[in-house]
Amino acid sequence: MNTTTKFAGFALGLAAVFGIALGVGAAVGPEPSEPAAHDSHAAGSATAGGSATDPAGGLLATVAGYTLSLDNATTTAADAQLRFRILDADGAPVTRYVRSHDKDLHLIVVRRDMAAFQHVHPVLDETGTWRASLNLSRAGDYRVYADFTPEGGEALTLGADLRVAGQYDAQPLPASATTATVGEYTVTLDGRITPGQSSKITLSVSRSGRPVTDLQPYLGAYGHLVALRASDLAYLHVHPEGEPGDGVTPAGPGITFSVTAPTPGDYQLFLDFQHEGVVRTAEFTAQAVPGAAAPQSGHSGEQPGHGH
Template structure:
């Protein structure tokens, strides 16, 4: 075979391989690894999605970097102590610390910290210095691997929740996830949960507060509402944004005993719910495990072909 024949064969093979690669790329499509942004000024009713009725939904907080913004902890490992100073920065797409934020729910930034087995939940509000460094003391008396969530809106950008890991050295006594229950006790307060949650749909969940068996009807506003709810997916600590229905002072929303939230679970499975509520000047946290059952299977409008009859 001469040189021209060899070259022609090589070019034909290269074109075939290139064509196969294009076909595979078109079939797979873009990599849906980055969820869309949402606005925490209204606390979006559901997690970000990749679009389309059958697309998989992604909770927030699974990435340290999103839309060019990065959550950067000063240290990712520390020792156990009652007041451990945590320092961190939010870096913008140019790599500079963000110093201007849009206030949401009475704060410029909400920091959620919890151990990966759902122990040691903390919802705190750090202080920001002029150089763009946030700082706050944390109760890290229990060793283990923690997840740190920063929920914020940088000026000129959309709301984001970024997550990073913090390792606390020591003997890690991992705890099993508490069983699903509709009642949680916090001191002499009892909080009861009601409402069914369907995956992929906004569902109403009402948390009712009682004290010594009597309904609490004088809850005090906390972060612009009568309650603040954080929901985390147990399998990966995906962070769900939920929001209360109504707000104090609107002339409609009662100050208890029930606080109703719109919750969207992206998938079936177990979730851990943390309700912060204020009464008599003290903020308390009630914790629940919520098991979300699979939703109904989607139905197809296409008519199935009739089976062929052999002879």
Template sequence: MNTITTFAGFTLGLAAVFGIAVATGAAIGPEPNEPGHDSTTHRNSSTSDDAGPADLPGGMLATDHGYTLRLDTPQTIAAPNVPVRFRILNRDGAPVTHYLRSHDKDLHLIVVRRDMAAFQHVHPTLEGDGHWNALLDLTRAGDYRVFADFTPEGGDNLTLGADLRVGGVYDPRPLPAAASTTTVGGYTVTMDGDVIPGQSSKVSLSLQRDGKPVTDLQPYLGAYGHLVALRAADLAYLHIHPDGHPGDGVTPAGPGIAFQVLAPSAGDYRLFLDFQHDGVVRTAELTLTVAPSARLAALEPAHTEYDHPETAPSGHSH
């Protein structure tokens, strides 16, 4: 399944293999009331004059809404424990040092290789001068996208993205086939529900272990599950949270975790579900194919037997 190729230094050839994502996505999902957050959605909202294009979601830009994600070292060498330092800068170029806590953390760092064969969700530490520090497992060489999900004090929730290049032997992998079931660490995770592009769709991810439903999930980051979805074509970032939250009196601790998903378009998406059970956090991965909606399909031009010039009879042209 793996095709091994040489990843020699940081050359222009590498830059040609890995592009910078420039397409779109979106993020939405119910979450508990928190300072600086809408009670039902998790997305970038803008009222500033220097905001990015309205149709671009969080994560596609390194600078957005007056804030910038700045990696101290955007290139490194493959290794198991790589220190990564970065800052969030405001419109004046000064480091941001005060944040509003969201889902138990001041900042969530999502790091994914561009073929999505490597994924991490970590929580760096903040220094007094505004530097964030994280240790990343970068044993697999390649180009990575780094997403910083945060809410600056007095501002709106943002997700900024930057590229991180990791030198070494690169082994690009194809996207796994779409499937409704996957396994991780002895757990089976099954997804139910259809996702319709352009509208909020409810899906449920259910967990079993040894053939028995898991009904005693433990809260992780203020929820029973934490889901990140990335569009395969361009790494458009969807950060989705489940319906309800622990302690609300109505949300069960499994086996199913319900999410509201807003996919911006048809296409393939890679889903990463973090959940905690027996004191261990695990990440289950699934590929989801979102089919075009019937409404969008109806708007597409109809094809006829004369769509190709070589098959058109005399008197017709393409």
């Protein structure tokens, strides 16, 4: 999908009116099995499937005849490999996909309190089973999102629950703020969001007080944004305007996104960006309030238990 398409599963349009706030950030390294490159998925409108006609993705395990089936929906921290299949309407595993932004399938795994987030790219075997290595060291209930396009079908985002046994250290949603820190990096949000309207926000990256102007492509873009509605974990996959190498889009410090938030409420945003060969994730708590003024800068810090 190109950068002009809206979220891959939930049109998340950032309008000039929508109080967005940023929270905490965490530094993460690129996935060990793949070279650094950034994913630019497109998003749909606002329904449970996360397609161009169904924007609120990840709310259902079955959409348009396709089902996300986890081999084991209950596991422990010791078993860090997730195995799953995408089944068609006949119950057969799907083995052919349309590659989007360098990958056939993007897997997002987030704990339900938003305290642990991972974006990984699993490996598909000849039987149609996907395998992904995860960091499940923090016990709790997780939501698993599969973002993909089956051959001959439309883009979908399916969701299923994963329970990790152990002591659950539930965390409150971070307070909203306009900045997030990731180690020595600071990400600042410029823009407002108004529910039900499409608009733009810019996330600017600086390092030790200096603008970063040499961001590196990660899965085909300078930034990758995932948004989850706090009330029900509806999934919004947003992507930036422009693309690396188009002769127009600068490599930072600002990354501009077009988004559409369907309803008022709290959203958690996860921005992936790459610099000097390392993929980092900045986390923001965004508050969507009709006609709200832009929030004031607030405290932000690194948050453990978050990785790619």
